[in-house]
Amino acid sequence: MQYAHIVGWGKYLPQRVLTNQQISRIVDTSDEWIFTRTGIRERRLAGERETTATLAFEAAARALAVAGMHPTEVGLIIVATSTPESVFPATASLVQDYLGAAHAGAFDLSAACSGFVYALSMAANAIATGSVRSAVVVGAETMSRVLDWEDRGTCILFGDGAGAVVLRGSSVPGGLLASTLRSDGSGGDLLRLPAVYNNPVPGFSPHFSQNGYRHNTIRMNGRQVFRFATRAIADSVQEVVTQAGLTLEDISLIIPHQANVRIIEVAAKRLKVPVDRFFLNVETAANTSAASIPIALCDAIEAGRLAPDDNVVFVGFGGGLTWAASVLKWAVTPPEISLPDREWRRVRYILARTRSRLRQWGRRAASIFSGSPTPEARLKDADKEK
Secondary structure (H helix, E strand, O other), X not given: OOEEEEEEEEXXXXXXXXXXXXXXXXXXXXXXXXXXXXXXXXXXEOOOOOOHHHHHHHHHHHHHHHHOOOHXXXXXXXXXXXXXXXXXXXXXXXXXXXHOOOOOEEEEEOOXXXXXXXXXXXXXXXXXXXXXXXXXXXXXXXXHHHOOOOOHHHHOOEOEEEEEEEEEEEOOOOEEXXXXXXXXXXXXXXXXXXXXXXXXXXXXXXXXXXXXXXXXXXXXXXXXXXXXXXXXXXXXXXXXXXXXXOOHXXXXXXXXXXXXXXXXXXXXXXXXXXXXXXXXXXXXXOEOHHHHHHHHHHHHXXXXXXXXXXXXXXXXXXXXXXXXXXXXXXXXXXXXXXXXXXXHHXXXXXXXXXXXXXXXXXXXXXXXXXXXXXXXXXXXXXXXXX
């Protein structure tokens, strides 16, 4: 039996900061209005040259550095995201290429804000069954690019960023102890992001629907999502803790999806635990969807909120509707990474990108010089062989 332990972690937040005061110049709102209702003061926005894949790569590279692992040791990469680079190829495949993880399988997972916990469970199961020895799980989002910046109900909530963990199998008991994954598709209309190719509106602008909303931007019924989220947190935390053979008193820290401070406060009352048992960073990072839990984990470690043998719960909830929770036995302390080692890792990733470009150029050259036979030519060749 192999137990999946978290041995590395990393986050990446874009440099650009968007404050509540700056948003108030875009829509009718104020810093006080936003903060009292959400607990958010500011959020990060991806730059013009930043994408979901580049954010994910930065977080994954940092996580591998903490784990002290070479990318070629990674057997699986999962990127949880609602804002993938493309429909295909998977954002995870781009991350695999950027890292130079030559022996890793890679795929994206779509479960909205619950995605990181879903992906963590998938990776841990792969390790437990022996199909891989290690995995990188990333939550990465560029939510700013799917927002209607005229919709005050959503544009104030979200930010961009990425967080990642490295899982490694060990015969030592611990790591991921239990997970619970749930979904209720009947509530899919409460929080949704339509696909570009799934929203034809004949006779109307491709960017607007009949009710005036922009196509392909997040739509949310805030009141219904609030009610769902508070119930989902309380129920899934209690369920997964019981499944792990523990009680709430055994849990040192709960790291929830960073959606809204008020949601966490209500959930804490439902669970009858002090709200300071929940770790929150929503004030400065806002809601980064699938990236919020791993980013918060990194901040919790930096704040000294986790120690070896602590039991920690991750709990996510979001569109789908989906919700999920995991219990982990924490077993590591942050290692010291020297400057020379950090710089060497950066050089190694540059070399990986260079090798990737050379492979691409090689394929193009081969296509030019060898030509691309037409279907008729292939049929003639087949007739000659006969």
